[in-house]
Amino acid sequence: xxxxxxxxxxxxxxxxxxxxxxxxxxxxxxxxxxxxxxxxxxxxxxxxxxxxxxxxxxxxxxxxxxxxxxxxxxxxxxxxxxxxxxxxxxxxxxxxxxxxxxxxxxxxxxxxxxxxxxxxxxxxxxxxxxxxxxxxxxxxxxxxxxxxxxxxxxxxxxxxxxxxxxxxxxxxxxxxxxxxxxx
Amino acid sequence: xxxxxxxxxxxxxxxxxxxxxxxxxxxxxxxxxxxxxxxxxxxxxxxxxxxxxxxxxxxxxxxxxxxxxxxxxxxxxxxxxxxxxxxxxxxxxx
Numbered sequence: 001x002x003x004x005x006x007x008x009x010x011x012x013x014x015x016x017x018x019x020x021x022x023x024x025x026x027x028x029x030x031x032x033x034x035x036x037x038x039x040x041x042x043x044x045x046x047x048x049x050x051x052x053x054x055x056x057x058x059x060x061x062x063x064x065x066x067x068x069x070x071x072x073x074x075x076x077x078x079x080x081x082x083x084x085x086x087x088x089x090x091x092x093x094x095x096x097x098x099x100x101x102x103x104x105x106x107x108x109x110x111x112x113x114x115x116x117x118x119x120x121x122x123x124x125x126x127x128x129x130x131x132x133x134x135x136x137x138x139x140x141x142x143x144x145x146x147x148x149x150x151x152x153x154x155x156x157x158x159x160x161x162x163x164x165x166x167x168x169x170x171x172x173x174x175x176x177x178x179x180x181x182x183x
Numbered sequence: 184x185x186x187x188x189x190x191x192x193x194x195x196x197x198x199x200x201x202x203x204x205x206x207x208x209x210x211x212x213x214x215x216x217x218x219x220x221x222x223x224x225x226x227x228x229x230x231x232x233x234x235x236x237x238x239x240x241x242x243x244x245x246x247x248x249x250x251x252x253x254x255x256x257x258x259x260x261x262x263x264x265x266x267x268x269x270x271x272x273x274x275x276x277x
Contacts, residue, residue: 011266
């Protein structure tokens with residue numbers, strides 16, 4: 001059912017509900033697909049057959065056809081009317097071509113690979129790392145002592161004589177007046 | 184301790200909290216809304232957070248719903264069925 005040239009509808013993903021055309025059949029239930037970008041905003045990429053719903057429309061296309069060829073065949077066979085859309089203008093075609101060029105150039109750039117370590121040297125490295133960890137501890141202690149900000153030597157505080165004004169004159173010991181004895 | 188009159192309403196929830204001093208107190212917090220559900224099958228939706236309006240306003244638009252047709256309204260299974268049924272109905276009429 002799903003062969004090269006079959007128009008389908010995507011059911012899953014960001015592009016769900018949009019028309020696309022099958023360009024190539026891959027192994028294990030996958031398929032490459034474009035609705036040409038300028039027509040339906042579906043990019044040229046791999047898709048799972050379970051996420052496609054076929055329609056009764058089939059078109060004769062070469063395997064791996066480009067978007068421009070597909071749009072020419074669409075105009076020839078009057079498929080834009082069936083899909084309910086208009087053929088794209090030249091601005092939209094050029095914008096779609098630039099997008100595809102950027103995608104193709106980004107794919108060709110080599111991805112930065114992580115530093116590969118040979119698997120045989122892993123075990124001694126673990127032990128060496130443990131030793132390094134132990135060695136690091138005294139290094140921490142050997143750091144230069146932090147310089148504390150020099151505290152300004154303050155003059156010893158002289159406590160103000162709080163009670164200077166309140167000092168009471170020393171009282172002379174009281175002498176009790178002797179009471180006359182009753183006779 | 185008795186809660187103050189504004190905190191006695193049923194719209195607050197009580198959360199026990201351990202203090203650094205070793206005691207246990209209660210914090211009174213507002214209750215939030217429940218999880219969003221599919222409009223068709225009523226299963227909970229994935230990718231749609233639930234929170235008070237003051238928290239949801241801080242999030243970006245793309246972090247509140249999936250980037251797919253019927254994103255915050257239907258689950259993925261129900262949205263696929265609607266796309267299929269619409270496609271069949273369209274080509275039957277023609």
